[in-house]
Amino acid sequence: MSIFFEAQSRTFHLTNQYISYLIKIMPNDQLGQLYFGKAVRHSDNFDYLFERVSRPMSASVFEGQPDFSLDHIKQEYPSYGTGDFRHPAVCVRQKNGSRILDLTYQSHRIIPGKPALADLPATYCESPDEAETLCIVLEDKLTGLTVELCYTLFCHRPVLARSARFHNGGTDPLMLETAMSLCLDLPDSRYEWMQFSGAWSRERHIRTRMLEMGIQSVESTRGTSSHNHNPFIVLKRPETTEFSGEAMGFSLIYSGNFLAQAEVDTWGVTRVLMGINPFAFSWKLEPGEAFQTPEAVVVYSDQGLNAMSQSFHRLYQKRLARGYWRDRPRPILLNNWEATYFDFDEEKLLQIARTAREHGIELFVLDDGWFGQRDSDAVSLGDWFSNSRKLPDGITGLAEKIEAMGLKFGLWFEPEMVNKDSDLYRAHPDWTIHTPGRRVSLGRNQIVLDFSRPEVVDYIYEQMAGLLSRAKISYVKWDMNRCITEAFSWSLPADRQGEVFHRYILGVYRLYDRLNQAFPHVLFESCASGGGRFDPGILYYAPQGWASDDSDAVERIKIQYGTSMCYPVSSIGAHVSIVPNHQIGRVTPLETRANVACFGTFGYELDLNCLTHAEQEEVKKQVAFMKQYRQLLQFGTFYRLLSPFDTNFASWMVVSEDKKTAIVGWYRLLNEVNGPFHRIRLCGLDPQAMYRINQRDVCYGDQLMHIGLVTTDASAGESMPAKKPSGDFDSCLYILEAE
């Protein structure tokens, strides 16, 4: 692997065994983009890729050279207004009101490893020989603005990580209006665009369409990355499948307002932009000040979507997530939310926990409702002291009793929020985000604390850290249940109000970071009304996230399937809940609920005392199964096999590193009568190995991969097996063990 710089042709070539990325310093000293894709051999000159042509209506850079126009040239970090009419990577308003920039090459350095990003989550190296980083400094001479573009190439991954750092080296303040993390001009537009969109309770559904001339984008303006769109898109060739073909995934390590956009111009060039959403954003850079963009990660695959996802999984599992829990199988938990909501006391909780313990569960999580006067969602957010009516011995006492049972104890917080009816709000109404003279919009009866203010973050840290030090708390569920409205910080001057959203997220990251450092053994699970902030930024601090409030097994198949495009199984919080399901009213078999949730960080969201004896016995088996296989389920190589977005079926599988064990999850959404015979072709097995399937039949790996695993059962014919009254929402796990 290497990053080459060819001085004569002024070309950078970042390449490893998988990918090549080519940048050229153009005749006007700005950076041009020549190529990104499958690795090619190195040459000292790639100038034939630098396309110059004279076109009517295009403005040219140099007099007498009409063929050198930014209108059509592919660029690395373009600005608007000097011949390129596409959306720019950077826009800076200057003292005289102008936005024209000329960012030209000044210098570069190539360093081993990967420098950390100031105050922001990012991928990292454990040793400097894992990656190499190219930093190119561009300067706008008139203003003194410099932009350092950083590109990290990981040695053994088809991955490039990018970010930009701005520095005002001039004498006048500058106003950043657009500061993207990534810009990539691709030479054609024959791509399908995939986005991962939805709403509360149906997050990250896969949506695919052909790229068209013009702009297509997903974004957030809500202050969180959002349920509505994930900061992740894929461009794939139309013929690309899960198993073959070219795909590029673009992921932003950021939890606030983002933009992911593809603009196809008139000549079929596709410009991908990704970064902080320029809408409602500006950042004032005083002389001497710097601004760091979040990191964007690009993964290339020429072996289909599964290979792309696996690259993301490995990177995010091993070089984004951190800390004690990064590599550890996750505790099987029971969360009381859907079991009790706000209606509990200590005795009720202990009863639930006791039964959980008898079933082999390892962690009891107390959700919302334990603090202040919290009997509904209208009161007490911000008052992080226990409700003595419900918990006479406080959280400390409860945690001790739970620990004494042999369970670990976990606790819910919603650190970023306050209710009007709370001591915190009464003491510090100015600590909330609201605009002078305007009404305050409530969401779930609550207001957002102004985390752009360090003193607010410090106060919440003290509250949480105090409790985490006093009580035996092994796990924290960090919730966030509304979007930001009337964005305004009372601590910032008028010309800095465009900074509120980004400063808010920096405050969230700061609090997470301080808690991670002070309590390195505590497992953090993120949550934002389910999957409203399920993004790589949060994954840096919380290695798992509650993927959705929708705990129905059938809905979850789609949510987990879409989520798996970018995020590893070890990050996907998934629980078995009661039926009829509380979100959708559906009744699914207990077996299917567990068969879906086990492809995640498994747990239960119900009171086991409400189950029948037979169901309780089934739960015991599920817990024992999960303990036996969770290492493989959460950290094995994950393949999607059948999409619930395309068919009545879904299937996915995990394979161990040594290929000796695999688990296939197979799900039929609605039953079929007299249906076809079905086989699924498996992936990633050892073709030579003989696998025993569910301790019964045997098949060779090549047979399972090329002929397939037969999934047809008796219900394919005219009659249903007697034990199943419905037959809808059926599922099966196949455990494959090499002999």
Ligand code: DGJ
């Ligand atoms: C929303 C979360 O997604 C739920 O799991 C639960 O924690 C509630 N908030 C509690 O208010």
